[in-house]
Amino acid sequence: MAKLKPPVSGKDQSTGNPQASVTLVEFGDYQCPHCGHAHPLIKRLLKEKGKDILFVFRNFPLQEAHPAAFMAALAAEAAGLQDKFWPMHDIIFENQEKLGGHGLLDFAESLQLDMSRFAADWKSDAIVKKVEDDFESGIRSGVNGTPTFYLNGEMVNYDTTYGSLLNAVKAAV
Amino acid sequence: MILQKGAAAPDFELHATPDQKLKLSDLRGKRVILAFYPADWSPVCGDQMALYNEMLRYFHKYNAEIIGISVDSKWCHMAFEQDRHLHFPCWLILNPKALCQGNTACTTIRRDKAGEGCLCSTRKELFNGVIFLPMG
Numbered sequence: 001m002a003k004l005k006p007p008v009s010g011k012d013q014s015t016g017n018p019q020a021s022v023t024l025v026e027f028g029d030y031q032c033p034h035c036g037h038a039h040p041l042i043k044r045l046l047k048e049k050g051k052d053i054l055f056v057f058r059n060f061p062l063q064e065a066h067p068a069a070f071m072a073a074l075a076a077e078a079a080g081l082q083d084k085f086w087p088m089h090d091i092i093f094e095n096q097e098k099l100g101g102h103g104l105l106d107f108a109e110s111l112q113l114d115m116s117r118f119a120a121d122w123k124s125d126a127i128v129k130k131v132e133d134d135f136e137s138g139i140r141s142g143v144n145g146t147p148t149f150y151l152n153g154e155m156v157n158y159d160t161t162y163g164s165l166l167n168a169v170k171a172a173v
Numbered sequence: 174m175i176l177q178k179g180a181a182a183p184d185f186e187l188h189a190t191p192d193q194k195l196k197l198s199d200l201r202g203k204r205v206i207l208a209f210y211p212a213d214w215s216p217v218c219g220d221q222m223a224l225y226n227e228m229l230r231y232f233h234k235y236n237a238e239i240i241g242i243s244v245d246s247k248w249c250h251m252a253f254e255q256d257r258h259l260h261f262p263c264w265l266i267l268n269p270k271a272l273c274q275g276n277t278a279c280t281t282i283r284r285d286k287a288g289e290g291c292l293c294s295t296r297k298e299l300f301n302g303v304i305f306l307p308m309g
Contacts, residue, residue, distance in 0.1 A: 062223075064223065064226055064227055065223065065227075132230075135231070136231055139228055144221070144224050
């Protein structure tokens with residue numbers, strides 16, 4: 001099975017327990033409906049198993065298929081510079097139909113981000129590089145669609161059900 | 174006969190668009206990825222070509238070009254490229270066996286999302302006319 005490359009590091013966006021023995025990585029696209037489907041499954045998993053898991057999100061925006069996905073990824077990373085990556089991540093997935101137009105700016109305002117800083121960070125070279133590096137790591141790891149999950153570096157056989165994620169975690173804990 | 178790693182790739186010419194032909198040697202100096210696939214519009218291969226399309230900027234970052242090759246007609250390729258917004262060319266090959274016998278590339282590489290089953294016949298990475306690595 002395909003392996004995660006490079007391994008999780010301090011550059012990654014993570015939540016859950018940093019000391020956990022299980023690290024779950026998702027490669028996702030903010031405009032992808034299948035990732036929208038997986039989002040509440042991950043929320044539930046973190047609620048039930050959060051003590052046992054470190055969860056990492058890497059960006060895999062398919063720009064040809066999803067024209068708003070790359071901008072959304074930049075927006076979430078820019079929010080991360082104000083310690084609001086996960087709130088932005090959640091609000092985007094919970095409002096996928098509002099992506100595009102002013103949607104992302106509205107989300108940023110609703111999170112009370114410093115908007116002038118957000119506007120500067122959003123399209124900065126460093127943020128673009130972060131998203132592009134995530135995408136390249138997905139290519140190198142064998143991602144060919146979203147969402148794709150890796151548990152402790154090994155690709156998960158995710159079948160769109162909560163059970164497939166839970167069982168993978170249980171087997172590893 | 175299958176070309177070995179390090180062997181020189183033979184030159185060949187195929188239709189790139191209905192009124193334009195391209196030779197492999199036109200791309201000399203670049204890494205060239207030949208993505209042989211069974212058919213335009215086929216579901217798994219279509220997805221694979223779509224992913225290559227998303228990866229173009231990364232191929233270019235490493236001085237690589239990708240070319241799709243299948244047996245569909247040049248008009249079919251044109252419609253497929255337009256429909257899928259492909260930014261790389263799909264070349265027409267009328268007789269893949271002839272190309273294989275011409276020593277180009279003839280292995281079977283199988284890979285799909287789960288790393289098994291399905292897929293397209295051949296991919297070889299060429300650099301300055303030298304076959305480097307089969308992908309997949």
